[in-house]
Amino acid sequence: MSLQAIKFDRQKTRLDILDQLLIPYQTKYIQVSNIDDGYSVIQKMQVRGAPAIAIVGSFSITCELNSVKDGQKNNHGYDVSDLSVFKAALEKRIDYLIKSRPTAVNLVNACTAIKAIVETACTIDDLYAEVLRYSVVLFEDDLKNNYRIGANGVRYIDNELSNFEGPFAVMTICNTGSLATSGHGTALGIIRSLWAKSKANPRNADDKTIQGQKSWLSHVYACETRPYNQGSRLTSYELNFEKIPFSLITDNMPAYLIDSLFSQRVNCPLPSRAPVKFIIVGADRIVTNGDLANKIGTFQLALIASQYDGVKFIGAAPTTTIDYTRDSGDDIVIEQRPANELTSILGGQVDSSDQFVTDSEGKVNLLRIKTATPNIDVWNPAFDVTPNRLIDSIVTEQDYLVKDSHGKFNL
Numbered sequence: 001m002s003l004q005a006i007k008f009d010r011q012k013t014r015l016d017i018l019d020q021l022l023i024p025y026q027t028k029y030i031q032v033s034n035i036d037d038g039y040s041v042i043q044k045m046q047v048r049g050a051p052a053i054a055i056v057g058s059f060s061i062t063c064e065l066n067s068v069k070d071g072q073k074n075n076h077g078y079d080v081s082d083l084s085v086f087k088a089a090l091e092k093r094i095d096y097l098i099k100s101r102p103t104a105v106n107l108v109n110a111c112t113a114i115k116a117i118v119e120t121a122c123t124i125d126d127l128y129a130e131v132l133r134y135s136v137v138l139f140e141d142d143l144k145n146n147y148r149i150g151a152n153g154v155r156y157i158d159n160e161l162s163n164f165e166g167p168f169a170v171m172t173i174c175n176t177g178s179l180a181t182s183g184h185g186t187a188l189g190i191i192r193s194l195w196a197k198s199k200a201n202p203r204n205a206d207d208k209t210i211q212g213q214k215s216w217l218s219h220v221y222a223c224e225t226r227p228y229n230q231g232s233r234l235t236s237y238e239l240n241f242e243k244i245p246f247s248l249i250t251d252n253m254p255a256y257l258i259d260s261l262f263s264q265r266v267n268c269p270l271p272s273r274a275p276v277k278f279i280i281v282g283a284d285r286i287v288t289n290g291d292l293a294n295k296i297g298t299f300q301l302a303l304i305a306s307q308y309d310g311v312k313f314i315g316a317a318p319t320t321t322i323d324y325t326r327d328s329g330d331d332i333v334i335e336q337r338p339a340n341e342l343t344s345i346l347g348g349q350v351d352s353s354d355q356f357v358t359d360s361e362g363k364v365n366l367l368r369i370k371t372a373t374p375n376i377d378v379w380n381p382a383f384d385v386t387p388n389r390l391i392d393s394i395v396t397e398q399d400y401l402v403k404d405s406h407g408k409f410n411l
Ligand SMILES: CSC[C@@H](O)[C@@H](O)C(=O)COP(=O)(O)O
Pocket: 048, 049, 050, 051, 104, 173, 174, 175, 176, 177, 180, 181, 185, 186, 187, 230, 281, 282, 283, 284, 294, 295, 296, 382
């Protein structure tokens, strides 16, 4: 993946993030210099995806500390001559940052860890050094953990496919790849790892012998993911870049697609004959009983999977996404997003010959185009909760989990 969502220069304590509102039309990085900037890019979804939000949040705290630790004037009550006043000001700022987006727990978990560092630090220099160290480790560990999630997901899938031969397809929603994490991704990381293993196979569905693999990934279905279109803008960008065969579908197509593949219906042309065997999604928060909050639309995918014996539903996330303070999905706060995300779409401006209109610097002009009746009521929850009963496996960097004999995940 050539695009890196988060760039942090440790020597300069400088954070730049890729503006994901502009992808795939334009590649532009924005500097994040303090907690206000961090709040703003997270809230506007210029950076999004639970792990990426936590990393950017932590680095924004680091950058703010770097700019106030030597006593420069500031508006937030930091006083370098009084450690407890300094700490109280910082804690207030961290509490503000947490409110940027409420559903993903990774940011809360990172901020809680940083608050613990703040509490025990004996000097402002120590405090800064420890927060910097924590943020860098969070960033670096996320990448390592995503590769482990990929490997554990592949192990689960191999196990499930022990009696299946031939090509298979997977489906995913939202964007859980390099753009949502420090790299590789969670659900998309599993798909990448599966593809790395499968691509040695020719795309010839009849050849079951190559490389000794009985089954192989041959197609990915990416849900568009309205209203923010993470699927059509971001996931399809990543899949396209990696040359992983895929089809973009709208969020209301999965049931018909999966059923058509299973019943081998021929009255509707299909992109591939390979059956969807797995629906693989990320998570913004997984609570103690295994209920999983993720992008709106995830729940309906799990319901569809539950109707087909051969379709397994996988939630993939690092353990930083687990919230042990909440017992069930009913305790998760679901973020409501602005109405204009539903009543309009953001896209590249095209001229009559279907070329993107660019400004004098060659930058694409983005347009927000209204698509709904003006002044109507809108319901726009950004996430939903999939109950544990509909989840077949939760894959983390530690292992893949399946339910025990009582039907419970032991997280
Ligand atoms: C590895 S990202 C996991 C989740 O954060 C992802 O599936 C998701 O729902 C992102 O939602 P978003 O609103 O784009 O931040």
